[in-house]
Amino acid sequence: MVGLYKSDFKNPVVNWIDTRMPVFTLMQKEYAAFPTPKNFNYFWNFGALAMVNLMIMIATGVFLAMNYTPNVAMAFNSIEHIMRDVNWGWLIRYAHMNGASMFFIVVYIHTFRGLYYGSYKAPRELLWMLGVVILLLMMATAFMGYVLPWGQMSYWGATVITNLFSAIPLVGPSIVTWLWGGFSVDNATLNRFYSLHYLLPFVIVGVVFFHVIALHITGSNNPLGIDVKSPQDTIPFHPYYTIKDSVGICVYLLVFAALVFFSPNFFASPDNYIPANPLQTPAEIVPEWYFLPFYAILRSVPNKLGGVMMMFGSIMVLFVLPWLDTSPVRSARFRPIYRQVFWLLVIAVLALGAVGAHRPQGIWVVIGRVATLYYFLHFLVILPILGKLERPLPLPESISRPVIRGGGPMPGGAPAKPMEKP
Amino acid sequence: MANSAALPAHPQGSGQAPQDGATKRDFLKLLAGASALVGVGAIAWPLIDSMNPSQDVLALSSIEVNLTPIPEGSGITVLWRGKPIFVRHRTPAEIKAAEDVKLSELIEPQADADRVKAGHAQWLVLIGICTHLGCVPLGNKPTDPRGEWGGWFCPCHGSQYDTSGRVRHGPAPLNLYLVPYAFENDTKIKIG
Numbered sequence: 001m002v003g004l005y006k007s008d009f010k011n012p013v014v015n016w017i018d019t020r021m022p023v024f025t026l027m028q029k030e031y032a033a034f035p036t037p038k039n040f041n042y043f044w045n046f047g048a049l050a051m052v053n054l055m056i057m058i059a060t061g062v063f064l065a066m067n068y069t070p071n072v073a074m075a076f077n078s079i080e081h082i083m084r085d086v087n088w089g090w091l092i093r094y095a096h097m098n099g100a101s102m103f104f105i106v107v108y109i110h111t112f113r114g115l116y117y118g119s120y121k122a123p124r125e126l127l128w129m130l131g132v133v134i135l136l137l138m139m140a141t142a143f144m145g146y147v148l149p150w151g152q153m154s155y156w157g158a159t160v161i162t163n164l165f166s167a168i169p170l171v172g173p174s175i176v177t178w179l180w181g182g183f184s185v186d187n188a189t190l191n192r193f194y195s196l197h198y199l200l201p202f203v204i205v206g207v208v209f210f211h212v213i214a215l216h217i218t219g220s221n222n223p224l225g226i227d228v229k230s231p232q233d234t235i236p237f238h239p240y241y242t243i244k245d246s247v248g249i250c251v252y253l254l255v256f257a258a259l260v261f262f263s264p265n266f267f268a269s270p271d272n273y274i275p276a277n278p279l280q281t282p283a284e285i286v287p288e289w290y291f292l293p294f295y296a297i298l299r300s301v302p303n304k305l306g307g308v309m310m311m312f313g314s315i316m317v318l319f320v321l322p323w324l325d326t327s328p329v330r331s332a333r334f335r336p337i338y339r340q341v342f343w344l345l346v347i348a349v350l351a352l353g354a355v356g357a358h359r360p361q362g363i364w365v366v367i368g369r370v371a372t373l374y375y376f377l378h379f380l381v382i383l384p385i386l387g388k389l390e391r392p393l394p395l396p397e398s399i400s401r402p403v404i405r406g407g408g409p410m411p412g413g414a415p416a417k418p419m420e421k422p
Numbered sequence: 423m424a425n426s427a428a429l430p431a432h433p434q435g436s437g438q439a440p441q442d443g444a445t446k447r448d449f450l451k452l453l454a455g456a457s458a459l460v461g462v463g464a465i466a467w468p469l470i471d472s473m474n475p476s477q478d479v480l481a482l483s484s485i486e487v488n489l490t491p492i493p494e495g496s497g498i499t500v501l502w503r504g505k506p507i508f509v510r511h512r513t514p515a516e517i518k519a520a521e522d523v524k525l526s527e528l529i530e531p532q533a534d535a536d537r538v539k540a541g542h543a544q545w546l547v548l549i550g551i552c553t554h555l556g557c558v559p560l561g562n563k564p565t566d567p568r569g570e571w572g573g574w575f576c577p578c579h580g581s582q583y584d585t586s587g588r589v590r591h592g593p594a595p596l597n598l599y600l601v602p603y604a605f606e607n608d609t610k611i612k613i614g
Contacts, residue, residue, distance in 0.1 A: 063469050067476070085478040088468035
């Protein structure tokens with residue numbers, strides 16, 4: 001369709017632009033008037049928080065890149081230069097460093113919110129899968145960023161993670177050599193990691209864009225997990241949710257600032273303040289906290305290829321989750337058994353995190369194996385069966401009903417089945 | 423602006439908006455907007471300031487130069503803050519030429535005495551960057567082209583400077599810049 005757009009904006013400059021490129025109309029439609037379920041709780045803040053966090057990471061990262069040198073002889077010193085000499089360099093680096101941790105906290109809560117309220121179910125499967133793509137990209141970006149300071153943990157983390165690919169039969173070792181651009185992690189590796197660490201965040205921005213497009217087609221899920229039935233169920237995004245998100249952003253920034261200003265190295269390993277030494281592996285080599293559960297899965301499997309496959313599988317299983325969960329009811333509020341196994345999954349993931357932080361010996365090996373087993377059982381066995389066996393609670397008639405009448409499901413409420421639009 | 427009729431009347435005091443139509447909501451909006459602006463500025467400033475010279479660059483901002491090896495009639499170039507600095511040992515004839523010029527003949531009038539340290543008229547210390555577009559003029563070595571006024575000649579666009587580093591022929595608009603420096607003793611100066 002070709003032709004000028006008929007804009008409703010009064011301001012002549014805005015109208016002139018909008019007529020030729022209706023971005024103002026788009027923003028008005030998608031971010032101001034956008035009809036949003038009126039029953040969001042604060043867990044629905046985390047998407048906006050992740051967006052803010054991504055912007056903070058890109059902004060601080062761009063300024064760090066102005067002073068960082070991606071060369072094995074200079075990388076470590078250039079970080080120290082940023083910390084000591086560059087104006088506000090300490091602040092920018094600590095914000096970037098702790099911003100990575102904040103990003104994973106936010107995104108993990110965002111993900112578990114989706115799991116609890118069934119946000120991955122039809123028609124939001126693609127929206128969910130795009131989210132998993134973002135998570136994978138974030139992990140790759142965070143890993144490569146951690147290599148850049150070229151400390152001991154950077155070097156050995158890079159060595160261990162890239163060596164994961166050596167588990168691939170036949171071509172594994174060649175792939176690792178290709179990843180390194182040499183026969184060990186060295187300058188070529190550092191350079192390409194720097195290049196990709198700068199590139200991937202913008203790829204993430206692109207996928208986030210798709211994520212938002214998909215969201216605006218299906219509309220947001222909500223704590224009740226039922227579809228919007230009428231305009232009474234929704235309120236415009238602005239000002240209601242812009243304000244609610246702003247409250248969340250203030251709390252998020254408080255936590256972020258507390259980390260940066262009072263405990264900037266809370267999540268950091270002291271070993272990474274020792275320059276990389278290819279001849280000596282640190283005694284305690286542990287990944288960043290946000291990788292610990294996956295690291296624990298890797299170590300729980302007593303087989304090299306098996307461990308690597310299980311680790312990647314733990315994310316891949318999320319891609320097919322919309323088809324593994326057979327229950328038509330979205331929100332765990334109306335799924336008494338799912339609500340319990342959901343918390344078991346949370347406990348298993350937290351336990352895996354703890355296992356990943358400890359040496360693989362004694363009780364930690366056992367806990368690691370049990371938690372790994374549960375993680376996969378949950379997705380591959382429990383969810384497909386549970387959807388068929390579980391008897392959900394009656395769903396409320398509409399989003400407005402419990403809000404207006406101040407009660408739970410109404411006596412004459414719809415049975416568990418109807419998920420279709422009326 | 424906000425519709426004052428939509429606001430519930432305040433139980434005490436005047437619930438009515440003042441004559442100009444401003445409401446408490448308008449005030450709160452302005453206050454919130456202004457606070458947000460201050461916040462954005464506070465966040466932006468560290469990022470912007472990080473692009474200013476870092477502390478190690480500032481720490482390297484003074485150097486010492488030994489004058490003994492510079493023969494009369496020629497100059498040397500030293501690096502200070504990443505810039506070429508000309509240190510020239512002038513001959514008595516060059517000093518006299520610089521002092522005798524009528525100020526009215528100059529593009530940027532300045533007496534030679536104001537461009538050297540008293541009692542050390544043979545030493546001229548300048549930033550060796552043409553004030554036109556930043557090239558380094560020739561003329562430190564006696565064999566270099568020095569232009570019609572015997573000082574420096576810029577190869578880029580033909581600007582010429584006299585033996586006091588004052589511009590005598592355009593397109594450069596200004597004299598060569600001076601540098602802060604001091605004599606530590608008769609044969610050593612500290613620049614910066």
